[in-house]
Amino acid sequence: MRALDEQSHAPSGIPALPSITWGSHIGQLFGSGADLHDTLVPYFRAGLENNERCLWVTDAPFSADEARAALRAVVPDLESREACGQIEIQDSAAFYKNGEPFRPAALVAGLVQRERDAVSAGYRGLRTNGNCAWVGQTHWNAFLDYESQVQDAVRGRRLICMCSYRHDAIDGDETRDVLDRHHLVLRNTRSSQPRTALCDANAPGIARLPQETRIGEPIGDFQEDVDAIQAIAAVPTILQVICRTTGMGFAAIARVTPQRWVCLAVHDEIGFGLKPGGELSVATTLCHEVRQARDVVAIDHVAEDARYRHHHTPARYGFQSYISMPVFLRDGSFYGTLCAIDPKPAKVTDPAVIGMFRMFSDLIAYHIEAEKHLAKAQADLSDARLVNGLREQFIAVLGHDLRNPMAAISAGATLLRMSGLGERERAISDAISRSATHMTALIDDISDLTRVRLGSGITLRRTREGLEPALQHAVEEMRLAYPRRRIETAISLAHPVEADPVYVARLLSNLLKNALIYGSQTEPVSVTISADDDFVLSVSNAGPPIADSLKAGVFSPFTRGAGPDDHPGLGLGLFIVAEIARAHGGSIDLTSTDHATTFTFRMPLAIDR
The missing domain is CATH 3.40.50.300 (P-loop containing nucleotide triphosphate hydrolases)
Structure with a gap:
C-alpha cells in the first residue's frame, strides 16, 4: 500500500x-x-x-x-x-x-x-x-x-x-x-488556528441530559435532514473513527439554526443519552457560538481555560474536552456541526485533528448536496420522454461532483495512517483507502460511459511520446494490486505510436484486471505489445473458455462474467476498452479456447491527416 x-x-x-x-x-x-x-x-x-x-x-x-x-x-x-x-x-x-x-x-x-x-x-x-x-x-x-x-x-x-x-x-x-x-x-479563512474555547465544568463526568431537553423522536420539520444523514453509509464509520482517533466518547452531527439544535446522527460510548432526532435548547450549546462565528471551536481541557472554565455549557453537560466543526453547503450557507465531547481532557486543538474534522465536515456537506441533486433529478424524470437523457446527464454531473468527496476520503485515510493508530484502526483506514481507489475507477467508467451515450465520445490527446512508460506503469499497478499473481510482459515498440497514453494504459489495465479476476488463479497472465506494421496489444490468460453465445455481449455496458463475489463492479470495463479502441480508429478482438482467452487491440501507428 x-x-x-x-x-x-x-x-x-x-x-x-x-x-x-x-x-x-x-x-x-x-x-x-x-x-x-x-x-x-x-x-x-x-x-x-x-x-x-x-x-x-x-x-x-x-x-x-x-x-x-x-x-x-x-x-x-x-x-x-x-x-x-x-x-x-x-x-x-x-x-x-x-x-x-x-x-x-x-x-x-x-x-x-x-x-x-x-x-x-x-x-x-x-x-x-x-x-x-x-x-x-x-x-x-x-x-x-x-x-x-x-x-x-x-x-x-x-x-x-x-x-x-x-x-x-x-x-x-x-x-x-x-x-x-x-x-x-x-x-482559506484568516484565522489559521482554531478558535479555542474552554470552560469550568467541575462535574466528574458527562451529565445525563435533563428530561425536558431530551426528545426521543425526530422533530417534524427536520425529519428530512435526519433521513438524509441516516442514509449516508459513511456516517457511522466517520463518527466511530473520530472517537477512536481522538479518544473521545461521543460524536454527533447536528442541524443548527438560530432557534433549533437537532441531532441527526450519533455515536455514544459514554451514555450521554441523545438519539437521532433528539433536540437540545440551542442557547445551551457551544454550537450556537460556532454558527455565529462560522468557525471551529476546539477545547482541550475546560478546567484549565480562563475564558471558558465558567461557561454555562460545559457546566450544564459535564464535559472537559470539546470540538465542533461547522458544516457549510456549497453556496456558503451554514448547515450544522460535526462535534464531539468527553468528560476527560483530549488533545483536539492539534492541527491534524482539526484537519480531519474539516475534511469529514466537507465530505458530509458533499453527500447532502448530492442527495439534493438526486432528489431534483428524480422529480425531473416524471416526464417519461426525458428519462434516458436526464439520467445520463445527471450521472455525468454526479460523477464530477463525487471526485471532491473521493479526494477528501483519500486524504483522510492518508492522514489517519500517519497518526498513531492501532492495528484495528489502521485496517479500517486501509479499507477506506482501497474503497476510495475503487470508487475513483467507477467514477471514471461512469464518466466515459456518459460521454459515449451523450454523443461526445471519448476525447483523445494523441501524442508520439510517453506510451511505453504509461504501459509499464499500468502493469506495475496491477502487480501491486495483485501481489500473488504473475504477469509476464513482452513490450517492443519498434516505431513511434500516435495515441493517447493515458487511455491506452487504461485499456491495458482493464484487460489485465479482467484476466486476473476471471482467468485461472494459478497460471500467469501474458501481455504482448508490439509496434511494427500496426500497434498490437494482447492480453492472454488460461482458464475456462468464454462460451460462443456470450462472446458477442462481453463488450456491452453493465455486463459481468461469473467471477468471484469479492470483486464487485459495474460491468463497464470491457465496454470502455471497446470505446477506447474505437476512438483510436482500431479494433478489439476476442478469441477463447480451452488453451487460452486472448483479447487483442490493434490500431494504425498514426492517424491519416
Whole structure:
C-alpha cells in the first residue's frame, strides 16, 4: 500500500490535505496575501523536498519577490534550486503575457510540455500554482476555457496544478464556475488556528441530559435532514473513527439554526443519552457560538481555560474536552456541526485533528448536496420522454461532483495512517483507502460511459511520446494490486505510436484486471505489445473458455462474467476498452479456447491527416 501511495500521491505540505493525487487540479479561495503565504509556502516546500520541479506564477497581494523571500526562509538553498531549474517564480503579468491575446490551448500545451521535461530530467513530476486575481470580466470566459482544458490535461500525468482566486473579488456564479472546474477547492479563512474555547465544568463526568431537553423522536420539520444523514453509509464509520482517533466518547452531527439544535446522527460510548432526532435548547450549546462565528471551536481541557472554565455549557453537560466543526453547503450557507465531547481532557486543538474534522465536515456537506441533486433529478424524470437523457446527464454531473468527496476520503485515510493508530484502526483506514481507489475507477467508467451515450465520445490527446512508460506503469499497478499473481510482459515498440497514453494504459489495465479476476488463479497472465506494421496489444490468460453465445455481449455496458463475489463492479470495463479502441480508429478482438482467452487491440501507428 505504501509503494502504491508513493507512486500515485505526493505530499501536499498543507495540514488539512496531507497528500495529493498526481493528476490533480486544485482550486484555492483566498482573502489576503497572508492566506497565500500560509498555503503556498509549505505547498512548494513539500514539492521541492519531494524532488519535483515547481512553477509558481504569483501576483498581488503576494509578489514574486515576496514569494521568493518567504520560500527562502524555509528552503535555505532556494537560489541553487532556482539556478539548476528546479523551481521558477514569475509574476503573472510576464507568464500570462498581459496585453496580448489570451490563448488557452497554447498555455495548456506549454504546461504539458513542462511536465514532460520535468519527468525527462529525473524529477518526480511538476507542481504549479497560478494566481488568478488578474482575471477580470473581460477574460473570464476565456480563462474558464483554459481551466477546463487544464482539468482534462492533468488526467493521468505527473502534474499537480493549483489555481488561486481571491474570493471577495468573484461573485456566487463565478465561485460556482471555480468549483465546477477543479477536482478539489480549498478555502482559506484568516484565522489559521482554531478558535479555542474552554470552560469550568467541575462535574466528574458527562451529565445525563435533563428530561425536558431530551426528545426521543425526530422533530417534524427536520425529519428530512435526519433521513438524509441516516442514509449516508459513511456516517457511522466517520463518527466511530473520530472517537477512536481522538479518544473521545461521543460524536454527533447536528442541524443548527438560530432557534433549533437537532441531532441527526450519533455515536455514544459514554451514555450521554441523545438519539437521532433528539433536540437540545440551542442557547445551551457551544454550537450556537460556532454558527455565529462560522468557525471551529476546539477545547482541550475546560478546567484549565480562563475564558471558558465558567461557561454555562460545559457546566450544564459535564464535559472537559470539546470540538465542533461547522458544516457549510456549497453556496456558503451554514448547515450544522460535526462535534464531539468527553468528560476527560483530549488533545483536539492539534492541527491534524482539526484537519480531519474539516475534511469529514466537507465530505458530509458533499453527500447532502448530492442527495439534493438526486432528489431534483428524480422529480425531473416524471416526464417519461426525458428519462434516458436526464439520467445520463445527471450521472455525468454526479460523477464530477463525487471526485471532491473521493479526494477528501483519500486524504483522510492518508492522514489517519500517519497518526498513531492501532492495528484495528489502521485496517479500517486501509479499507477506506482501497474503497476510495475503487470508487475513483467507477467514477471514471461512469464518466466515459456518459460521454459515449451523450454523443461526445471519448476525447483523445494523441501524442508520439510517453506510451511505453504509461504501459509499464499500468502493469506495475496491477502487480501491486495483485501481489500473488504473475504477469509476464513482452513490450517492443519498434516505431513511434500516435495515441493517447493515458487511455491506452487504461485499456491495458482493464484487460489485465479482467484476466486476473476471471482467468485461472494459478497460471500467469501474458501481455504482448508490439509496434511494427500496426500497434498490437494482447492480453492472454488460461482458464475456462468464454462460451460462443456470450462472446458477442462481453463488450456491452453493465455486463459481468461469473467471477468471484469479492470483486464487485459495474460491468463497464470491457465496454470502455471497446470505446477506447474505437476512438483510436482500431479494433478489439476476442478469441477463447480451452488453451487460452486472448483479447487483442490493434490500431494504425498514426492517424491519416
